[in-house]
Amino acid sequence: MTTALRRLRNYIDGEFRDAADGRTTEVVNPATGEAYATAPLSAAADVDAAMAAAEAAFPAWRDLIPAERQKVLLKIADRFEERAEELIAAESENCGKPVALVRSEEIPPMVDQIRFFAGAARMLEGRSAGEYMDGFTSIIRREPVGVCAQVAPWNYPMMMAVWKFAPALAAGNTVVIKPSDTTPASTVLIADIIGSVLDELGHSRGVFNVICGDRETGRLMVEHKVPAMASITGSVRAGMQVAESASKDLKRVHLELGGKAPVVVFEDTDIAKAVEDISVAGYFNAGQDCTAATRVLVHESIHDEFVAALAKAASETKTGAVDDEDVLYGPLNNANQLKQVKGFIERLPAHAKIEAGGEQVGEKGYFFAPTVVSGLKQDDEIVQHEVFGPVITVQSFSDEKQAVEWANGVEYALASSVWTKDHARAMRMSRSLDFGCVWINTHIPLVAEMPHGGFKKSGYGKDLSAYGFDDYTRIKHVMTSLDG
Incomplete structure (x- = not known):
């Protein structure tokens, strides 16, 4: 029946x-x-x-x-x-x-x-x-x-x-x-x-x-x-x-x-607070957000500590049923989108490392685990193209100049964020980042009074x-x- x-x-x-x-x-x-x-x-x-x-x-x-x-x-x-x-x-x-x-x-x-x-x-x-x-x-x-x-x-x-x-x-x-x-x-x-x-x-x-x-x-x-x-x-x-x-x-x-928001994390950042906020901004709505915090650039001096903390946060993030109040996000929207996200993971280069997740979850529906991928290079497919899924990539940068170059080095220009306690640095970065929105020590809040829109593609x-x-x-x- x-x-x-x-x-x-x-x-x-x-x-x-x-x-x-x-x-x-x-x-x-x-x-x-x-x-x-x-x-x-x-x-x-x-x-x-x-x-x-x-x-x-x-x-x-x-x-x-x-x-x-x-x-x-x-x-x-x-x-x-x-x-x-x-x-x-x-x-x-x-x-x-x-x-x-x-x-x-x-x-x-x-x-x-x-x-x-x-x-x-x-x-x-x-x-x-x-x-x-x-x-x-x-x-x-x-x-x-x-x-x-x-x-x-x-x-x-x-x-x-x-x-x-x-x-x-x-x-x-x-x-x-x-x-x-x-x-x-x-x-x-x-x-x-x-x-x-x-x-x-x-x-x-x-x-x-x-x-x-x-x-x-x-x-x-x-x-x-x-x-x-x-x-x-x-x-x-x-x-x-x-x-x-x-x-x-x-x-x-x-x-x-589309978007491919860079999340630039400097060495003076409160790592625990940044990881908490970035993981939510990256995984909310299964990462299906043009402004999602899915492309992290972190200073080399705190890279390993940050990646470990982010992988732990991913492992503690839940996806699941619509009536479960403990989950942060539900499924990907459709079968084609699930296939696309899987494809990015399957095509990862040998130098990339999956720190957390990387697989479909459950026997029905289009759920995908919260994922962290490290060891990436600027020209890698997953860095350059929008995944639109619960996948956060991490790259290590050496100085402010390189951070700006890599942040701007994609075809998208919708949103970005900078994480630092240095006010002057934050102001320099907000000027240099070629994106329609720059958040400082936060990522993804929107208000009706402020514009949302980008540049480039x-x-x-x-x-x-x-x-x-x-x-x-x-x-x-x-x-x-x-x-x-």
Whole structure:
């Protein structure tokens, strides 16, 4: 006897719909490796319908005074709190994440971020009006860009959806968002929440639309003639494809891509404290975080002591079932990701040494042990490329110059951290590190008020903060003659 799979649906113009051609794909719980739902495999007709709904809803949403959009976002934040347990259950099933950690580490910041952008809705500031030519006054208008096509990733499906829809809606844009094909459940639930709020407050439910699907669905969204902007959080390859597709009609593009964060540990660091914080920042969410502390550069004078302490911390870190409150992280998100992480370990060069972990855990699901690899060189594959798993690599450096060279010596430039008691050194390093974020004596905290985004192959554009809000607006110059 088989259990019927739950049916997820697209959300278009306020209605839950199957794909127009009826195609579906199975959705797997990574903690069990078993399918629990089906989701639409959306094609061109579905994308057309969602874009038409967003386009039709845009003029009225754009023309609302900011205070009215703020009311909607504040109500959405309230509803997230009211329906938190539903969101937690959906995300845990989506990703195999420990329930307690979703409750403590994801729901509160998401609610806070929505409320931040609710406030930002009323801060559409421009430079002062003034006369820059005799007889004329110039003013600046800040306007929404239009319909936004947004593609969210599978590592934080709920939170990344918030990072996309909240600034877009606050600025007066309408949205069509696609979750990853492996994690659609929580985004479909978000559609139900937002749709009910829009309905209650008398706004078109076409302001927010969700379509499920695969890479081809995402391509159709980005290449569609309606959106004025495409935003994606994903791999470098996906970002390049989006940028290429969007270039055909010069859409705006907002890209948050991969990372390979260096964690530079100097000899004056409190080793016990650094190891404790770095291991959490490296293994949280199974290392499936673009900012994860997975590439440690440690001064040669404390290398052996640091590696021993880190390996011990790894051996004491637990992964496991969603209802186990003692685990730090759950499984990798899907079978392909498990295969990728295993591949990095299998291809390690002879000079590398696995200090802890290095293997799959359990007989079902996609769990991988917390892993430490030492003895690595700067040009090794596992140092240069994003693993996106619970694997921390360690290299030994001799001086500050070499630390900077190696830290910057990758194609990614999203986040980094420096560990030292020397304030001047910390300031020098923060200037020299070529990354969008530099943490000092900590790693991974984020706040709604500060920007998140990188350089180089980590993409461009900012999430969170007033800078992230700005990315969803356009600037118009208005000049008027004083002659009447």
